[in-house]
Amino acid sequence: MTFRAAIFDVDGVLVDSPHERAWRDSFAELMDTEWADVREESTYTPERFTADVYHQVMSGKPRMSGALAVLDYFQVPDAENRVQAYADRKQALVRELIGRGEFRAYPDALRFILAVKYSGIPVAAASSSKNAQLFLERIYLDVFVNEHGLPYSAVKPGLTLLDLFDVNLSGQDFKHGKPHPMMFLAVAEELGVKPEWCVVMEDAVSGIQAAKAGGMTALGVSRADDEDALARAGADRVVTSLDDVSVSALHQGSVELATIR
Ligand SMILES: [Mg+2]
Structure with missing residues (x-):
């Protein structure tokens, strides 16, 4: 055979591809701005969003389930209602990176x-x-x-x-x-x-x-x-x-x- x-x-x-970078950078951006009020409640720090976390938790999954998985991983409260904003921010960033040939x-x-x-x-x-x-x-x-x-x-x-x-x-x-x-x-x-x-x-x-x-x-x-x-x-x-x-x-x-x- x-x-x-x-x-x-x-x-x-x-x-x-720049997906990993885009997921990480858009998370950091949200935690510094719109989501700053829940930062303390979560376990997130930029250093903890390692390559290992990316590969074990989100890589390979469809966009929404990958995004939700990492929000849950970092115990971000009310994850279901944040997943769309996170996915949108990441998508805008990844398109920008692709456009720049990165x-x-x-x-x-x-x-x-x-x-x-x-x-x-x-x-x-x-x-x-x-x-x-x-x-x-x-x-x-x-x-x-x-x-x-x-x-x-x-x-x-x-x-x-x-x-x-x-x-x-x-x-x-x-x-x-x-x-x-x-x-x-x-x-x-x-x-x-x-x-x-x-x-x-x-x-x-x-x-x-x-x-x-x-x-x-x-x-x-x-x-x-x-x-x-x-x-x-x-x-x-x-x-x-x-x-x-x-x-x-x-x-x-x-x-x-x-x-x-
Ligand atoms: Mg892959």
Whole structure:
């Protein structure tokens, strides 16, 4: 058997995006202004909103449930009535950061997705984020293959990462977000493949849980020193770089480390 679909999360797997910074900065801003009166009641300090907190508590979840999770984490009173303001503030900030070009594609991820796609395995994007499109359409693969001397003649001038996907369900609303498998299962259905033929690349605990709950193989991509958390969430394998994954083994239906690069 071979994998017949490779499903990619976007933020943290393909793109080093400004979400984390935007969530953190907008929280700090609100606590300094509109929410200053409840600051003492909460456990929040800027120092406590660490990368670990971001990755364990909110990363990978849909916008509203991620926002609520972190408000609850810091015991902000009346969280349900603040979540919209927080999400709105964050969204304005993230759009500003994207507009200023403050993001980049991970080079290992581009090498990997190109190798997977052009070895004949369909690729799909499945991010909870409504902003995923904004990144994907700004990443030019022709520029990347030229700069890195890669041999993909199918990459025509102007081809973006967005164009590469056979299926892209990013930002679509599902009744249940990750860690529920609904979005991944919808991708499999769209591609007409069984869940067990799918391999999912995820950097978030909630995403690994979603892949496993859907009966798929889960490859954890640790970008934040959280290999243990991804393994505990059930990842079949965890890597810190997608360069370490054997593309030929995917055609045998397994996720193995590449021995020689
Ligand atoms: Mg992610």
